[in-house]
Amino acid sequence: EVQLVQSGAEVKKPGESLRISCKGSGYSFTIYWITWVRQMPGKGLEWMGRIDPSDSYTTYSPSFQGHVTISADKSISTAYLQWSSLKASDTAMYYCARLSFLSSSNWFDPWGQGTLVTVSS
Amino acid sequence: QSALTQPRSVSGSPGQSVTISCTGTSSDVGGYNYVSWYQQHPGKAPKLMIYDVTKRPSGVPDRFSGSKSGNTASLTISGLQAEDEADYYCCSYAGSYTSWIFGGGTKLTVL
Numbered sequence: 595e596v597q598l599v600q601s602g603a604e605v606k607k608p609g610e611s612l613r614i615s616c617k618g619s620g621y622s623f624t625i626y627w628i629t630w631v632r633q634m635p636g637k638g639l640e641w642m643g644r645i646d647p648s649d650s651y652t653t654y655s656p657s658f659q660g661h662v663t664i665s666a667d668k669s670i671s672t673a674y675l676q677w678s679s680l681k682a683s684d685t686a687m688y689y690c691a692r693l694s695f696l697s698s699s700n701w702f703d704p705w706g707q708g709t710l711v712t713v714s715s
Numbered sequence: 716q717s718a719l720t721q722p723r724s725v726s727g728s729p730g731q732s733v734t735i736s737c738t739g740t741s742s743d744v745g746g747y748n749y750v751s752w753y754q755q756h757p758g759k760a761p762k763l764m765i766y767d768v769t770k771r772p773s774g775v776p777d778r779f780s781g782s783k784s785g786n787t788a789s790l791t792i793s794g795l796q797a798e799d800e801a802d803y804y805c806c807s808y809a810g811s812y813t814s815w816i817f818g819g820g821t822k823l824t825v826l
Contacts, residue, residue: 629815631761638718638820639753639761639804655814689760700749700808701766708760 596620598628598690598706605712606680613676614709616690623671624648627693629702630664630675634686644693645673680713687711719744719805719818726824732793735821737805738786743816745786749808752781752790755820756801764803765790792823800825 601615616628629644643654647666654664666673673690688709691702720738727733737744737752744750750768753761763772765781768788778794788807792799805818 631817639755639806639817641806641815641817653814691761699767699770701751701763701772702753702761702806703763703766703772705760705762 596692596704598692598704600688600690600706600709603710603712605714607715608680608682608713610680610713611676611678612680612711613674614688614711616673616675616706618671618673618692621692624668625696627695628664628666628673629691629693630662630673631689631691631702631705632658632686633689633708639689642675642688647671647673680711682713682715684711685713719807719816721803721805721818721821723819724822724824726826727792727795728826729795729797731795732791733795733823735790735792735803735805735823737788737790737807737818739788739807739816740786743807743809744783744788744805746810747808748783750781750783750788751806752779753804753806754799754801755804761804795825797825799823 599617624647627644630642632640642658645652645664647668652664663676690706748768752765754764755761768783769781780791782789803821
């Protein structure tokens, strides 16, 4: 079974750093990209960026460029999303998803279960 | 980039059909056949329902179908069932391997 398993919920203070993870299994991790999506409380989905685990090439939405860093360790089939200095406005659910852009076909599937990040003083 | 435009809510009775629209521009929806649709139940992760405008992943009922005309894509759900009540999001590739953009989401209520 193809699945992505994310790390657990986090509670942090403003200014702290954080790295959350997304581990893939059941498929060849380097063939597909991994994307991250934010969902603020009661709001819609926002595309943050993506990484190609085969070479760690990343691209970001202009809205998130410079605010987060996406990385991956292909040796353990894991992608990461990290912040160097959290803000209260980073409070949200964060999802990773496998991104296919192969053979002229594009989709996000499957999705991880989500990681809830709460930033509060 | 602004979010793709979806109606905030739609509703229908069991057995009826509903259509959810997703309007973008020639730089996203209109420019590529890479529109996908995701279903999200409360407290759950999104689930892929339609990809490449019209394709349905295995396991998704054929009651779900997708289409596109110009800068507007649509998701049609026929034979509505209670379990279809959820939020639905469209998503489009927007070029240069750099960006994807979601719609604002539509809440489907099965009356």
